[in-house]
Amino acid sequence: MIDQSPYTPKNKVRIVTAASLFDGHDAAINVMRRIIQATGCEVIHLGHDRSAEEVVNTAIQEDANAIAMTSYQGGHNEYFKYMHDLLKEKGAGHIKLFGGGGGTILPSEIADLQEYGITRIYHPDDGRSMGLQGMINDLIMQSDFPTGLNLNGEVETFRKGDKMSIAKVISAAENFPEENKDLLTSIKNEAKQISTPVLGITGTGGAGKSSLVDELVRRFLTDFEDKTIAIISVDPSKRKTGGALLGDRIRMNSIRNDRVYMRSLATRQANLALSAHIDTAKDILKVAGYDLIILETSGIGQSDTEITDHSDVSLYVMTPEYGAATQLEKIDMLDFADVIAINKFDKRGALDALRDVKKQFQRNHKLFDQDPETMPVFGTIASQFNDPGVNSLYGTLIKTINEKAGSSFDTGYGLEQDLSEKIYIIPPKRVRYLSEIADNNRNYDKWARTQSAIAQKLFGLRKTIATITEIGANDADRLIKDLEETYSKVALDFDPKLQVVLDEWDSVKESYANDIYTYLVRNKEIRVETKTTSLSHQKISKVSLPKFEAWGDVLQWNLQENVPGKFPYTAGIYPFKRQGEDPTRMFAGEGGPERTNKRFHYLSSSMPAKRLSTAFDSVTLYGNDPDYRPDIYGKIGNAGVSICCLDDAKKLYSGFNLAHQMTSVSMTINGPAPMLLGFFMNAAIDQQCELYIKENGLEEETRKKIDAYFANKGTKQPTYNGELPEGNDGLGLMLLGLTGDKVLPEDVYTKIKFDTLSQVRGTVQADILKEDQAQNTCIFSTEFALRLMGDVQEYFIQNKVRNFYSVSISGYHIAEAGANPISQLAFTLANGFTYVEYYLSRGMDINHFGPNLSFFFSNGIDPEYAVIGRVARRIWAKAMKLKYGADERSQMLKYHIQTSGRSLHAQEIDFNDIRTTLQALYAIYDNCNSLHTNAYDEAITTPTEESVRRAVAIQLIINRELGLAKNENPLQGSFIIEELTDLVEEAVLLEFDKITDRGGVLGAMETMYQRSKIQEESLYYETLKHTGEFPIIGVNTFLSSKGSPTILPKEVIRATEDEKQFQINTLQELHARNSDETEAQLAKVQEVALTNGNVFDALMEACKFCSLGQITDALFNVGGQYRRNM
Secondary structure, three states, X not given: OOOOOOOOOOOOOEEEEEEOOOOHHHHHHHHHHHHHHHOOOEEEEOOOOOOHHHHHHHHHHOOXXXXXXXXXXXXXXXXXXXXXXXXXXXXXXXXXXXXXXHHHOOHHHHHHHHHHOOOEEXXXXXXXXXXXXXXXXXXXXXXXXXXXXXXXXXXXXXXXXXHHHHHHHHHHHHHOOOOOHHHHHHHHHHHHOOOOOEEEEEEOOOOOHHHHHHHHHHHHHHHOOOOOEEEEEEEOOOOOOOOEEEOOHHHOOOOOOXXXXXXXXXXXXXXXXXXXXXXXXXXXXXXXXXOEEEEEOOOOOOOOOHHHHOOOEEEEEEOOOOOOHHHHHHOOHHHHOOXXXXXXXXXXXXXXXXXXXXXXXXXXXXXXXXXHHHOOEEEOOOOOOOOHHHHHHHHHHHHHHHHHHOOOOOOOOOOOOOOOOOOOOOOHHHOOHHHHHHHHHHHHHHHHHHHHHHHHHHHHHHHHHHHHHHHOOOOHHHHHHHHHHHHHHHHOOOOHHHHXXXXXXXXXXXXXXXXXXXXXXXXXXEEEEOEEEOOOOOEEEOOOOOOOOOHHHHHHHHHHOOOOOOOOOOOOOOOOOOOOOOOEOEEEOOOOHHHHHHHHHHHHOOOOOEEEEEEEOHHHHOOOOOOOOHHHHOOOOOOOEOOOOHHHHHHHOOOOOOOOOOEEEEEEOOOOHHHHHHHHHHHHHHHHHHXXXXXXXXXXXXXXXXXXXXXXXXXXXXXXXXXXXXXXXOOOOOOOOOOHHHOOOHHHHHHHHHHHHHHOOEEEOXXXXXXXXXXXXXXXXXXXXXXXXXXXXXXXXXXXXXXXXXXXXXXXXXXXXXXXXXXXXXXXXHHHHHHHHHHHHOOOOHHHHHHHEEEEEEEOOOHHHHOHHHHHHHHHHHHHHHHOOOOHHHHOOOEEEEEOOOXXXXXXXXXXXXXXXXXXXXXXXXXXXXXXOOOOOOOOOOOOHHHHHHHHHHHHHHHHOOHHHHOXXXXXXXXXXXXXXXXXXXXXXXXXXXXXXXXXXXXXXXXXXXXXXXXXXXXXHHHHHHHOOOOOEOOXXXXXXXXXXEOOOOOOOOOOHHHHHHHHHHHHHHHHHOHHHHHHHHHHHHHHHHOOOOHHHHHHHHOOOOOHHHHHHHHHHHHOEOOOOO
């Protein structure tokens, strides 16, 4: 491996880092940018899901030396080439382009990209040979050139507002002030004649200045459609390395606008909040013609007043958490600031802080003749969309700028001092819910131990009495009388309900010893054979019971383990597995809907139960429509299926009766989950309309109505692209381009809709909490996304959707981002209980929404993975029954598993199937409700038909051939399993307490507790893997004679040009066909959102006419966009 000591750059090197998508790559680029910083560079980090144009514009405005990107999940060829083309087109071809994307970027593609002009794409084998620091050194060495040295035409073009020219002139002032002395002097003199107002913003670190600036800029751009704005943001340089994290851009969504220019500056000096070149940068922007300049300092300390020397109006941003009121007397900015914002106004003591700061402001400015309430101090919650406190602050700032700088901004915002009011997801008085659950469960465990100990004593006494009677001991009557009295005293402490458990134990054992076991499910009698017969003609029990005789042992087992289907459901939530229905899920997602439909039919052809698990492409995952723009075009149908409208959903699931009891569909979608769910539900309803039409002989009449509908629209009816696959009878395709309510009477359609909603089975992932903590396909603000989830659940209750899960609370993506099994389990259960608390706070009945919650975990090969299902069921059941008073159905945690993607390695990929088999064994032994086994080649490509078949075969062999798997509770009775169960259960409850200390799940998310912990655990694993302390066969030990290089896929699955084109045509035809209805539907959705109606109810109608991207954009305007964090 090459030298790992950091390279020392000769010039001030600035690098833009970003991820084009999400998942582990968001964590990866974070690690990279930290090393780049530590090697002495100034890093402008943009985070995940960034378009090529955003990244290129940032690099140009920041006059960066290089861009370092991670891009995977398909579309990387188009993405990197498009960035290269944009840089050349904008005259920035000198900016270097670096990238990586794991094994999914093939060596042939790397060679092609580098020949095209990309500076370097790093391959996993480069990482192995060069090391992390070695790769970073290589990147920085190639980027180590001066910026701002030789100005040519920029001297004139920057005056016309050309952003690249502005950037280069600022770099000249920063890096070569002596060489450009004459130019800078002339700019300074020119700027003296220009009265552009400057708003200076300073405040404590972590006060939310960047978020507040973002909100103020958004309002300014809406308020003044012809005005331009420039932002200078200053962050501190590290004294030790000279590197700097220029981190404000990542928080800002509003700057993606042609009327905005932003430049991040490093202080390049210790202990200063401003760069020495701030005045020059400000003068350059004045001469460039901007209407307003915002200057944001780095947040260091409380007392920095330097900002006031460089601005016309100053805003000081603080939080309510400054300590005692006397601390306010030490803050110099309260003397100098024109306006003060107390941000994060949802924190405890905010109203007191507002009162105290207003009084201090009045004292400092000697305004004793004025009412303290009129002081320009505002409570704000910048993280909350359309916050009234920010509205008031903005209106006052514009007024103050007009007064102090002589501007004439005619704002539409008033001067009312509206208070910010936090829209609470979890009411403040309920913030300790996780510790309450931990205490509840520990109390139950303590009670169980105490009662079992009493039962053991009673059993000992009863056995002693029986023994004395049997042997006829001397003085037997007296002894027995004393023992009976002792028995009665001890029994006083014994819970009489538990006597029933002991009394019925023999009959329980007998019921499982019988050949047939009978039980009721929703008043329907189920009869199950309790034995299977081996080839050796031995009867093997499906459920084995312990041979305990002592009452304490029997009781402890019943209270903490019990048989499957009985509280606390440790061994499973159903008495027996369903007959003739393996837990196998058919996973697919590639190309257009037709190709994935074909894969679904292929995978499920011999299966009685159709469990269709759907992966979506990244265009769909982020709520976008297909487009010709290269960085979108390249992702269409890659690493997932492209779905942008109702017709796509109809084609995707065509030939599967979505209302049939043996069909269930799971959709791995989060940010845009409500829209995809709307597409799915409407597709299911229209299938049933189609069946009604056929069953009632209405085909001919309906065909006439369909033809008339499209004739009136002046278009043709959409079609399925290509031949129907084997097994697809065309169900769902009759009503492409329209919906059942257009061809059936209203009362008939309404009944079909109601019946269908009560019959569909499956789940939509929709778990926005874990997205914010781990994966990052968030698109809306967290509060709005949670509100949408609540609206879906409310709609399910009102429409009696009982068999479809409104959320699949996922630990899988937490594990994929790097969490260990205990963190995965703790965070996932904590998220689940957060939804419970949120839905309860909205007035929903726990027994109405409890059954609509499902859980989805990753199964690795750590020892703890052997028990995460049983621990999850046990914790959930105890809390739901004893803490929340939920009924049995709500106590049952649905445990769905996918084998670990993180343990799929790009080296020796055949070995991946061995790991997957072991993980599947864990899951099946732990009685999972469904299982998806990963394909061995997923580490390097979209799974092929052959690899997916092998993945399904793994679990079919376990379920149908492995003799021990015929038993349905094989883990019970194992000493190590019991020990692990207790260890993991207590570890999860301890983590609940830690999260409570941070304000519950949402409070912990504010300080990025979960994200930080996940990344730490990820790095710990990667470090041990790298050093070889954690052996991975074929990766860091037991290497082949060739050194086990990264494997190249035999077959690369990518969407074809025809598929991409067909998807864009589908979208264009939809827009043209429904142009007369789309606007009204979107306006209705927005109105419902603004008036606190049920948004999903409105979406169910809008999804009939609008595309995914149209709905996403409409909701951005009423719910706010997700704001990324570092």
